[in-house]
Amino acid sequence: MQGLYFEDIFVNQVFETKEITVSRADILDFAGTFDPNPFHLDKNAATQLGFPDIIASGMHTLSLSMKLFFELKLWDEAILPSPGLENVRWHRSVFPDTHLYVKATVRQILPSTSKPDRGIIKIHQETLDKTTNQALMTVDVMHRLRRRRPGSNPGSPLQAKEVEDKA
Numbered sequence: 001m002q003g004l005y006f007e008d009i010f011v012n013q014v015f016e017t018k019e020i021t022v023s024r025a026d027i028l029d030f031a032g033t034f035d036p037n038p039f040h041l042d043k044n045a046a047t048q049l050g051f052p053d054i055i056a057s058g059m060h061t062l063s064l065s066m067k068l069f070f071e072l073k074l075w076d077e078a079i080l081p082s083p084g085l086e087n088v089r090w091h092r093s094v095f096p097d098t099h100l101y102v103k104a105t106v107r108q109i110l111p112s113t114s115k116p117d118r119g120i121i122k123i124h125q126e127t128l129d130k131t132t133n134q135a136l137m138t139v140d141v142m143h144r145l146r147r148r149r150p151g152s153n154p155g156s157p158l159q160a161k162e163v164e165d166k167a
Contacts, residue, residue: 005078005148006119009106017068017102019130022056024096030060056094061137065127068102069141080118080144088139092129099130107140117150 001015031040035057038045046054094100108122120142127137 002073002075003077004075004145006109006111006121006145007147007149009109009121009145011106011109013106015069015072015074015104017072017104019099019101020064020068022060022064022094022096022098022100024054027054027056027060027094027096030063031057035059051093051095053095056098058088058090058137061090061094061100061127062088062139064100065102065125065137065139066141068100068127069104069125075143075145078146078148080146082144083120083142085142086140088137090137091135094136098136100127100136101130102127104141116147118144118146120144 028041031037031054037057039049039051039055040046040057041054043054046052102125104123104125106121107124109119110122111119123141123143125139125141126135128134129136
């Protein structure tokens with residue numbers, strides 16, 4: 001599914017990404033460049049804290065999650081700069097050779113009241129361990145999207161009305 005605009009999105013719509021494997025080299029490279037805490041770089045430091053191996057930086061997990069989502073290329077023509085993220089939570093550590101993927105669920109659709117050519121969709125994004133399906137990280141992401149036709153309603157007319165009544 002590609003080429004989506006604001007009005008193509010509906011509440012409870014779900015998007016899933018492909019799976020990737022996080023290697024030891026990936027963890028070391030990211031940590032060495034952006035987050036050089038010992039438990040990201042040294043197995044002994046990690047085991048002293050009770051971990052079986054080095055752990056990926058939370059920022060690395062967040063970056064991978066966003067990369068996987070954007071590789072879906074859902075709305076390349078419609079995307080505008082994001083107003084931000086909320087509720088970032090790391091639930092479980094990412095170790096070398098973890099297989100992860102992202103499940104993203106549309107939670108809210110907010111048409112702009114001042115700019116009829118756009119709106120914001122809020123997505124609850126879960127980064128999951130493919131082996132256990134347990135959440136490694138969750139984040140609520142706001143995506144600002146263009147409308148194909150300014151003033152057109154998102155999703156079905158009923159869903160659009162419900163969202164506008166709540167907004």
